[in-house]
Amino acid sequence: MRIQHLYIICVLLFTCCVQQIGMAQQQHHKKQLVQGIVLDHLRKPLEGATVFIENSPIYAVTDSKGSFKLYLKEGKHSLSCSFVGFTKQVIEIEVSAQTPSISFNLVLDKSTSLDEVEVSAKSLLQNVKESAYNVVAIDAQQMANTTADLADVLETASGVKIRRTGGVGSNASISLNGFSGRHVKIFMDGMPMQGFGSAFQINNIPVNLAERIEIYKGVVPIELGADALGGAINIVTNNKPQTNVDASYSYGSFNTHKSNVNVNYTGKSGFTFRLNAFQNYSDNNYKVKTYLLNLDTGVYSDEPQWFKRFHDRYHNETVIAKVGFVNKSWADLFLIGGTLGNEDNQVQNSALMKIAFGGVERNAKTRMATMQYRKKNVFIKHLDITANANYSSVKNNSLDTLARQYNWAGDYKTKSSSGEAAYTLSEFNNTSSTARFNAVYNPSKKHHFSLNNTWSKFVRNSDNATEVLDNTSSSASLDKISIKNVLGAAYNYRPNDIWNVSAFGKYYYVDVTGPVNVNGNDDPNHASYELYSTNYNVEGYGATASYLLAKDLQLKGSYEKTYRLPSQNELFGDELIEAGDASLKAEHSNNINANITYQRTFAKKHDFFITTGFIYRNTQDYIRRVIEERYGGAYYTNHGKVKTIGFDAELQYVFNKRLVIGGNATYQSVTNREKYTTNNTIALNYEDRMPNVPYLFGNGQVSYQLLNVFHNKKNRLQFQYNLNYTHEFFRYWESYGSSNSKITIPTQLSHDFSATLSLKNGMYNISLETQNFTNELLYDNYSLQKPGRSFAIKLRYYFIKTN
Known part of the structure; x- marks a missing residue:
């Protein structure tokens, strides 16, 4: 069978299967529908609140109307609701075929400053940038809606120039810090791409495949195992x-x-x-x-x-x-x-x-x-x-x-x-x-x-x-x-x-x-x-x-x-x-x-x-x-x-x-x-x-x-x-x-x-x-x-x- 036929069959088969898994997963092993609403201290619907079963991975997040839905086994459960700036609320419920709609009314947490709630944490991109290496980290997902390939994403970084020999699929070599072509090593998840074949290179891989791209200028971490003069590119x-x-x-x-x-x-x-x-x-x-x-x-x-x-x-x-x-x-x-x-x-x-x-x-x-x-x-x-x-x-x-x-x-x-x-x-x-x-x-x-x-x-x-x-x-x-x-x-x-x-x-x-x-x-x-x-x-x-x-x-x-x-x-x-x-x-x-x-x-x-x-x-x-x-x-x-x-x-x-x-x-x-x-x-x-x-x-x-x-x-x-x-x-x-x-x-x-x-x-x-x-x-x-x-x-x- 030619690779074109295999490509089409794989895409159709797995797309259908996984969508069914994703849509049906909430219904697997669940008996009854439990639904309700979450309101704030002003009795307004609260979007983004988390409703979950205590000591369980089962949870739901409220929509713009404050509504949520869960499928639970029949019996007694401790249903909790939490949101930043509000006191956590727990309701004991008994799930049956006639379970009534649940209503949470959250109250302000006085120990929290409510003028502004700011949650901060370092992302992977930030951690990479703060390392001792001269590295640029590009969030590839920001370009996921474009027709760009990985070469196009790389060219948005300073010091990087992509040299193409023509249109779609043409050879693309990277110029980084004055070094071009094979002076710059390319990796995917830390593995050298030199043996991947021409059908799987930066000139034809869509941007959707990558989460981020790390560009090392100069010194390359030993974790990449690189022999490079001008730097290295790691596609994550x-x-x-x-x-x-x-x-x-x-x-x-x-x-x-x-x-x-x-x-x-x-x-x-x-x-x-x-x-x-x-x-x-x-x-x-x-x-x-x-x-x-x-x-x-x-x-x-x-x-x-x-x-x-x-x-x-x-x-x-x-x-x-x-x-x-x-x-x-x-x-x-x-x-x-x-x-x-x-x-x-x-x-x-x-x-x-x-x-x-x-x-x-x-x-x-x-x-x-x-x-x-x-x-x-x-x-x-x-x-x-x-x-x-x-x-x-x-x-x-x-x-x-x-x-x-x-x-x-x-x-x-x-x-x-x-x-x-x-x-x-x-x-x-x-x-x-x-x-x-x-x-x-x-x-x-x-x-x-x-x-x-x-x-x-x-x-x-x-x-x-x-x-x-x-x-x-x-x-x-x-x-x-x-x-x-x-x-x-x-x-x-x-x-x-x-x-x-x-x-x-x-x-x-x-x-x-x-x-x-x-x-x-x-x-x-x-x-x-x-x-x-x-x-x-x-x-x-x-x-x-x-x-x-x-x-x-x-x-x-x-x-x-x-x-x-x-x-x-x-x-x-x-x-x-x-x-x-x-x-x-x-x-x-x-x-x-x-x-x-x-x-x-x-x-x-x-x-x-x-x-x-x-x-x-x-x-x-x-x-x-x-x-x-x-x-x-x-x-x-x-x-x-x-x-x-x-x-x-x-x-x-x-x-x-x-x-x-x-x-x-x-x-x-x-x-x-x-x-x-x-x-x-x-x-x-x-x-x-x-x-x-x-x-x-x-x-x-x-x-x-x-x-x-x-x-x-x-x-x-x-x-x-x-x-x-x-x-x-x-x-x-x-x-x-x-x-x-x-x-x-x-x-x-x-x-x-x-x-x-x-x-x-x-x-x-x-x-x-x-x-x-x-x-x-x-x-x-x-x-x-x-x-x-x-x-x-x-x-x-x-x-x-x-x-």
């Missing part, structure tokens, strides 16, 4: 024991369809089941402005023209199912699960916009098994452990067999040799295994010890070695194996709420076997590969500190000597456009971070949040992705020394929790510090900024929320405006070429707008949005163009029952 999903259904569908420009269903069920016994399913489809037939190739003469037009993309369809679907238990004596959380994913992707162009394809395709099928275990107070008090493991098999197919050359008008001519890019009909399988163990010991509030070990193995096999008939794929039959292990230990000392410090050490081990192009990567038509093997180990260390100058003012600082091990794509390529190099060295860097944050509430209606940060990176053996200008391919190389100095700032103002005005700006200068060439002469590009890296960009946001829409307190209407700015930057080395031949990515300014209507406290939602509504010409990696003006509508249903 919803692991709360609750029953809910979150279903949505959206339709937008360029025939774009997105749907998503999240189903969670947790019973009183602790049994839990979770299903996440989503799909994305788009023709991506937006217009681009580029040069037309004359197929007869091989000459490009002098001026760019507008063309409609004709070979860029994208389709993916993914189903994730987990089953297990929570809150048991032997485990706080134990889940086993499986992921099935499918991705079909037409490739419209190479890494350069001039070259258009009409028959190049790739697809991938992901199969992954997962395990999660978490337990507090193991063996001794205050010793907590977490263990995660996954195994994935991703079968990839690359198709490039047409003996044609296309231009952007869709015209083509027949060639003497087959293949538009690399002539391949290859099928290869990526298998990834990852195991992560984390132990935390807190003997007191002042001391915190942690130990983490993350092991991973990647293997690529060519199941169908239909050799490419030129040399670009002659490495297909050679072994490709990468083994990594990162061991970390840390100690945190927190004598009080004013300051805390943390010190840590990491031990990295890597073992690589793979092909190396002995002729170099400059000319892919004359490649010759040999098998290469190496293994090595390195050590890193660092420290972080946090200090509260005042209640609302916090300082943070960190230093780290860290390593970043080459990724699987950098080592082995992608078997189509990118070439790998198994001999790449690990990057290493000395990093310094400093951050100051001010957060204050005035007159109980005005909230201010200001943060600014400084970064410094001195990197050796920097791994750079190089575009081969003639053929449009790409390869990786150890560039040498690179220095990064950057600043970022974020400001947000909230009035009465209804009006939000905010923005962020980032400046990051990533410069070449490799002074001499191989001929021992001073390099022309010495102290140039690294090419194709934005150095000045920012975002702005204004949102306003209308309450009591249609005269109903449970309805709200929200309007939001976003501004995105990227300053001009060089596509290639700024010192190369004449002033007329230097190519830049121009300054870009785009605007987005959305309106969302939420009914019945967010149970029913409808959103209308437009992106780039001024239809600006937007570029990204090496002049690759992103879509112009687009519109979308999204319908979302959300049902929740907390257990």
Whole structure:
């Protein structure tokens, strides 16, 4: 059965089943209906009061009319009612078929100040922000009603720039603190995502799957087991024991369809089941402005023209199912699960916009098994452990067999040799295994010890070695194996709420076997590969500190000597456009971070949040992705020394929790510090900024929320405006070429707008949005163009029952 059919069946089956469970659960094992009303001291209905059975988990919350309903077994019960600021009231009742309506009349609690009752507690987001690490925590659920994917959410944070190669489903790489692509590690619930497969990545995962996103700038906690220079992204999903259904569908420009269903069920016994399913489809037939190739003469037009993309369809679907238990004596959380994913992707162009394809395709099928275990107070008090493991098999197919050359008008001519890019009909399988163990010991509030070990193995096999008939794929039959292990230990000392410090050490081990192009990567038509093997180990260390100058003012600082091990794509390529190099060295860097944050509430209606940060990176053996200008391919190389100095700032103002005005700006200068060439002469590009890296960009946001829409307190209407700015930057080395031949990515300014209507406290939602509504010409990696003006509508249903 194809994955599309399985996706639809799973969504329909589990949506129906869990909705029935959620709706019928109150009727299971309950005999008689008990209903009533709760009134305050002025005899007015009291909304939000809790009515419950003493020494029992059975409860109900009153609605806007003060009414409540409970299903209880026949017999005597102690029925209680409580509300903040009022004295608790208990009524003895006897439930039978003729139980009369119950009425609670609550009286004021004189020991409580009733001018204002304020309940405060630190949220998970706040706890993350107050840690010693320079971390930004984004509440992903605030964007749950939009058509955003996880990449869109990340771009709202300061210091973060998402680089896309096109429309829906296109490759999305993260630029953080001047480091981009694989310099930044991405995790989901603490597990590396590198083996998850292309059908399950930040460019296609809907925002509804995440609860929050943690962005670590600089030092990364050892709990993540990361080898990262520029920082790390940790996507945290919803692991709360609750029953809910979150279903949505959206339709937008360029025939774009997105749907998503999240189903969670947790019973009183602790049994839990979770299903996440989503799909994305788009023709991506937006217009681009580029040069037309004359197929007869091989000459490009002098001026760019507008063309409609004709070979860029994208389709993916993914189903994730987990089953297990929570809150048991032997485990706080134990889940086993499986992921099935499918991705079909037409490739419209190479890494350069001039070259258009009409028959190049790739697809991938992901199969992954997962395990999660978490337990507090193991063996001794205050010793907590977490263990995660996954195994994935991703079968990839690359198709490039047409003996044609296309231009952007869709015209083509027949060639003497087959293949538009690399002539391949290859099928290869990526298998990834990852195991992560984390132990935390807190003997007191002042001391915190942690130990983490993350092991991973990647293997690529060519199941169908239909050799490419030129040399670009002659490495297909050679072994490709990468083994990594990162061991970390840390100690945190927190004598009080004013300051805390943390010190840590990491031990990295890597073992690589793979092909190396002995002729170099400059000319892919004359490649010759040999098998290469190496293994090595390195050590890193660092420290972080946090200090509260005042209640609302916090300082943070960190230093780290860290390593970043080459990724699987950098080592082995992608078997189509990118070439790998198994001999790449690990990057290493000395990093310094400093951050100051001010957060204050005035007159109980005005909230201010200001943060600014400084970064410094001195990197050796920097791994750079190089575009081969003639053929449009790409390869990786150890560039040498690179220095990064950057600043970022974020400001947000909230009035009465209804009006939000905010923005962020980032400046990051990533410069070449490799002074001499191989001929021992001073390099022309010495102290140039690294090419194709934005150095000045920012975002702005204004949102306003209308309450009591249609005269109903449970309805709200929200309007939001976003501004995105990227300053001009060089596509290639700024010192190369004449002033007329230097190519830049121009300054870009785009605007987005959305309106969302939420009914019945967010149970029913409808959103209308437009992106780039001024239809600006937007570029990204090496002049690759992103879509112009687009519109979308999204319908979302959300049902929740907390257990």
